[in-house]
Amino acid sequence: MIRIIEPRFSEEEKEIVLEILESGHVTRGKWTALFQEEFARYLGVDYVFTVCSGTVALFVALKALGVEGRHVIVPAMSFMATIDAVYLAGGIPVVVDVDQFYTMDPNQLEDAVKRYNPKVVVPVHLYGQTADMDAIMWLSDRYGFYVLEDSAQAHGALWKGKKAGSIGHLSAFSFYASKNVPMGEGGAVATSDPKIAQEIKKWIDFGEHPAFNVRITEFQAGLGYAQLKKVEENNSRRREIAFKYMQTLNGGFVHPVEREGCLHVYHLYTLRHPQRDKIIEALKVNGIDARVYYPYLLHELRGAEHLPTPNAESFRKEVFSIPVHPYLTEEQVDLIVDSLLSVVGLAPHPLC
Ligand SMILES: Cc1ncc(COP(=O)(O)O)c(C=O)c1O
Structure with a gap:
């Protein structure tokens, strides 16, 4: 069978996994730090926080923005995690149509924004191509909502020279086995806004309020590090x-x-x-x-x-x-x- 998706790992990944096993340091170690640093550099953002899946990355991002009881706009075409994360974070999703590129239609977005006054808009860079980020960021400046890029399918995609996931206020990535950078399971939230980064940390580190453990292991980070190079x-x-x-x-x-x-x-x-x-x-x-x-x-x-x-x-x-x-x-x-x-x-x- 010619598979639709086929992650492949090489000698480098094997060596990294063995090194981690032999070190006994299997979580919260150098590979997680290294991957976060490298992925931030790759995207051109200041902060990357790894989490255990793309769904959790969206959830943490929405929680960090505080969407409880507020409207969040998502496009009609995406994987279900895009809308489920809104419900899980306590937001009220509103769905808009897509354009000929299968991404959020900015014209209809403006109608929805006027009607619902959303706290957050979540464009999805579906199939590997970015949404119309100029139009969406222009609307964000005009009407004052946050833009959370769902970049789960767009590692390395560019919007006018900028990496997908570095254009909005923050972004969410998945490193599920099928993705362009696979770890097996994994995700990340990225931002260059220090205040948003501070809020994200509260959903990742224990202490501030009740939160899940959303960490990845060193094995996942090591695989991601090697895959990012490719x-x-x-x-x-x-x-x-x-x-x-x-x-x-x-x-x-x-x-x-x-x-x-x-x-x-x-x-x-x-x-x-x-x-x-x-x-x-x-x-x-x-x-x-x-x-x-x-x-x-x-x-x-x-x-x-x-x-x-x-x-x-x-x-x-x-x-x-x-x-x-x-x-x-x-x-x-x-x-x-x-x-x-x-x-x-x-x-x-x-x-x-
Ligand atoms: C557009 C989109 N958003 C979110 C997700 C959720 O990612 P994960 O499967 O890692 O939870 C996926 C991936 O499956 C996706 O394709």
Whole structure:
């Protein structure tokens, strides 16, 4: 089976894990500190706090901002953790539509902001491409809300030269096994605002008020440290595969559209096709894993308040993702292309 997601670890990770085992220092040690430092440097932010998952990173970020009883705006398309974290932190989610890039529609966001006066807006950099951060930050300045970037799928993505996760007031990352920087499980909250950093710490260190233990182990931090060194090269390979898909897959597929001046890191390669379900079944027969991210819209899933979401409703019926991970061989990429073309009744493209 060609897997849709395939984390790989090498000699370096093995050596780090062995070193940690032999040292007996398995939590709160040098690897956690090193990873936080390196990830902060990579993003260009002042503070990074590792936590045990992306969901917890969102929760801690929302708690740090104090959303209890206040509205928090999220986009219709994302993994469920984006909205669940709002409920868990005591906020009231409001869902808005997405634009053609599958990220929060800034025009509709303004309507929602006027109506709900949110404390926080959570743009999600879905599939590896940033939301329209200029428009969102402009609205934030004008109306006075915090911007928490859900960057779980966008390690290394750029918005006009700035890293995803370094543009808003704070951001949340996931290092789940499938992510562009995998640790197995893990997450982080990032910010350059010292006051926000202080509030985040209260949800991470014990003492100030009741809080969960949200730490990662040294093993996770060590894996993350080694994987971070590879993220740029891996993202380039993801982009190379994505371009091949764009060039070769004709036949009614709607490909992802890259924002001008930005870098998409293809956490997922997500296309649209009216025959999506038939295509996924046929790919499975050929040993290729393809999936729908996500079959639900967040407001439907949790019964949340929402504005009209015509884009998300139509995209949801047609989106599907195919493997784009950096360890695919050329032969595997060719097989994916040929299989897709033959399912839609087209001979493979001459370039293949
Ligand atoms: C957009 C988005 N937000 C949040 C999360 C939650 O991350 P985790 O699975 O590490 O809790 C994920 C990942 O699965 C995600 O894709």
